[in-house]
Amino acid sequence: MAKQSIEQLQKIATQLRRDVLRMVHAVQSGHPGAPLGCAEFFVALYFDQLHHNPDFKMDGKGEDLFFLSNGHLSAGWYSVLARSGYFPVEELKTFRKLNSRLQGHPATHEHLPGIRVASGSLGQGLSVALGVAQAKKIDKDDKLVYILLGDGELQEGQIWEAAMYAAHQKVDNLIATVDYNGQQIDGPTEKIMDLKNLKAKWEAFGWVVNEITNGNDMKSVLEGLEKAKELSGKGKPVVNLLYTEMGYGVDFMVGTHKWHGSPPNDEQLAKALGQLEETLGDY
Amino acid sequence: MSLDLKFTYTEKKDTRSGFGDGFLEAGRRNPNVVGLCADLIGSLKMGDFQKEFPERFFQTGIAEANMIGISAGLSIGGKIPFAGTFANFATGRVYDQIRQSVAYSDKNVKICASHAGLTLGEDGATHQILEDLGMMKMLPHMTVINPCDYNQTKAATLAIAEYEGPVYLRFGRPSWPIFTPADQKFEIGKAWKMIDGKDVTIFATGHLVWEAVVAEAMLREEGISAEVINIHTIKPLDEEAILESVKKTGCAVSAEEHQINGGLGDSIAQTLIRHNPAPLEYVGVNDSFGESGTPTQLLEKYGLNAENIVKAAKAAIARK
Numbered sequence: 001m002a003k004q005s006i007e008q009l010q011k012i013a014t015q016l017r018r019d020v021l022r023m024v025h026a027v028q029s030g031h032p033g034a035p036l037g038c039a040e041f042f043v044a045l046y047f048d049q050l051h052h053n054p055d056f057k058m059d060g061k062g063e064d065l066f067f068l069s070n071g072h073l074s075a076g077w078y079s080v081l082a083r084s085g086y087f088p089v090e091e092l093k094t095f096r097k098l099n100s101r102l103q104g105h106p107a108t109h110e111h112l113p114g115i116r117v118a119s120g121s122l123g124q125g126l127s128v129a130l131g132v133a134q135a136k137k138i139d140k141d142d143k144l145v146y147i148l149l150g151d152g153e154l155q156e157g158q159i160w161e162a163a164m165y166a167a168h169q170k171v172d173n174l175i176a177t178v179d180y181n182g183q184q185i186d187g188p189t190e191k192i193m194d195l196k197n198l199k200a201k202w203e204a205f206g207w208v209v210n211e212i213t214n215g216n217d218m219k220s221v222l223e224g225l226e227k228a229k230e231l232s233g234k235g236k237p238v239v240n241l242l243y244t245e246m247g248y249g250v251d252f253m254v255g256t257h258k259w260h261g262s263p264p265n266d267e268q269l270a271k272a273l274g275q276l277e278e279t280l281g282d283y
Numbered sequence: 284m285s286l287d288l289k290f291t292y293t294e295k296k297d298t299r300s301g302f303g304d305g306f307l308e309a310g311r312r313n314p315n316v317v318g319l320c321a322d323l324i325g326s327l328k329m330g331d332f333q334k335e336f337p338e339r340f341f342q343t344g345i346a347e348a349n350m351i352g353i354s355a356g357l358s359i360g361g362k363i364p365f366a367g368t369f370a371n372f373a374t375g376r377v378y379d380q381i382r383q384s385v386a387y388s389d390k391n392v393k394i395c396a397s398h399a400g401l402t403l404g405e406d407g408a409t410h411q412i413l414e415d416l417g418m419m420k421m422l423p424h425m426t427v428i429n430p431c432d433y434n435q436t437k438a439a440t441l442a443i444a445e446y447e448g449p450v451y452l453r454f455g456r457p458s459w460p461i462f463t464p465a466d467q468k469f470e471i472g473k474a475w476k477m478i479d480g481k482d483v484t485i486f487a488t489g490h491l492v493w494e495a496v497v498a499e500a501m502l503r504e505e506g507i508s509a510e511v512i513n514i515h516t517i518k519p520l521d522e523e524a525i526l527e528s529v530k531k532t533g534c535a536v537s538a539e540e541h542q543i544n545g546g547l548g549d550s551i552a553q554t555l556i557r558h559n560p561a562p563l564e565y566v567g568v569n570d571s572f573g574e575s576g577t578p579t580q581l582l583e584k585y586g587l588n589a590e591n592i593v594k595a596a597k598a599a600i601a602r603k
Contacts, residue, residue: 165349
């Protein structure tokens with residue numbers, strides 16, 4: 001895939017936001033807040049960073065692979081998968097409906113191209129990604145494994161089992177990204193269960209921390225992911241702290257946990273879409 | 284022992300050693316076989332594999348949830364991971380990880396669980412899981428296997444390496460009679476009729492298959508003809524073999540080192556109720572935790588030995 005300009009990538013991210021809002025609105029269920037905040041990340045990854053093949057093979061040999069541990073961001077992931085050619089964009093309209101491959105949370109059971117493991121019950125993805133990364137090492141496959149984690153998800157103990165293991169085993173072909181938006185379903189993380197100094201925590205566990213301070217600026221995200229790639233392969237796992245704003249792109253949704261798991265009504269959708277230009281054509 | 288046993292033994296060995304030896308052999312046969320263990324390599328007998336294939340073996344430390352997830356990931360990359368720990372930590376502790384990352388995701392992961400049941404012995408109830416078969420058989424996609432001795436465990440280990448899909452393989456700690464042949468063919472999902480009989484069928488799994496063999500001889504001395512069927516695969520259950528046998532004998536006993544609730548007996552009961560209602564007596568743990576003791580003492584105290592199978596067989600016959 002030819003490299004696209006920052007402007008082109010931003011247009012795709014805007015379309016992804018439209019897709020997410022229309023998908024959750026259509027079924028009046030789902031999680032719009034976090035995928036709105038991760039739109040730049042998803043697009044930068046799939047349209048610029050990943051060496052990947054939309055002609056999907058489960059084992060992903062010779063490809064960079066992405067895993068979504070915080071599976072409730074499914075609407076955003078499905079949109080970027082469809083927009084980058086894994087399945088027809090039209091299929092986004094089946095999101096969360098009966099007999100759809102686009103389950104509420106990502107699943108392999110229905111064989112949706114791009115999905116390699118189910119996620120939704122939080123805390124499990126990092127371990128899975130580690131296994132994939134180690135399989136690549138056994139096979140002398142030099143491609144990378146990426147994984148997105150929620151910041152609230154870091155409250156799960158299994159994450160820290162995996163963090164300890166990754167550094168001990170020197171899994172340096174893995175790049176984790178924490179969606180550091182400071183929000184979780186019941187409120188701000190600092191009120192619910194304070195994550196304190198995340199950078200120090202990951203460093204203490206033996207990881208290289210790469211801070212991407214403006215996770216909603218396409219240029220910053222691209223530079224940050226490029227830097228993460230440079231940091232990989234040096235004996236330590238790499239984690240990006242991606243500072244994002246939940247609900248970014250819609251003025252009445254940004255920066256609050258209130259849209260974590262609530263869909264917009266008709267009026268709110270119209271207002272939100274009014275702020276997001278239709279750049280690639282709605283599904 | 285003056286009993287005229289249909290199966291005999293000259294040697295005793297633990298079933299976990301059958302797993303360890305089968306695992307090593309599977310690793311030699313297929314370079315995609317890899318291993319993981321959560322700080323119990325010695326107990327699981329995984330050390331020989333680790334020594335021979337260090338680059339294909341992963342010590343995860345005391346972190347079972349992570350081990351299950353890594354296994355799922357390795358299987359995505361085309362590996363065949365055997366993840367080993369005690370049955371308690373391989374099931375109850377990591378149920379959600381198995382459910383989402385392995386069973387629902389249909390991953391080719393082999394969960395290898397040692398020290399199952401009361402025969403773990405002196406460590407006591409914290410480690411004596413008696414609910415694992417129930418938990419695992421409830422999971423869609425999961426195959427559940429509980430072999431009876433060293434040879435059968437080794438054969439089962441080799442068989443699951445060649446089978447594509449998630450498997451729960453259960454075995455144990457105590458030294459146990461080796462009474463099945465070393466060269467047996469292990470067919471997943473296929474019950475093995477070990478002894479023909481006509482008055483009652485004993486369906487046994489795991490260590491209690493040996494107790495069933497002893498019980499058959501005891502019953503024979505009293506003029507009762509018992510059929511003994513080795514149900515090494517709890518799921519998928521060989522319903523055809525069960526129905527065929529009970530059609531002939533008219534009643535049955537289930538024998539397992541597990542809670543009665545949710546175990547093999549319940550699976551057999553479901554089969555009989557739907558197709559051929561017949562008296563069934565359960566030999567299993569009756570809604571109780573275990574305790575410290577020797578394996579023999581515990582099987583006696585909790586009603587799981589040959590004497591209890593004999594009693595259950597007579598009760599089943601009386602209900603015909």
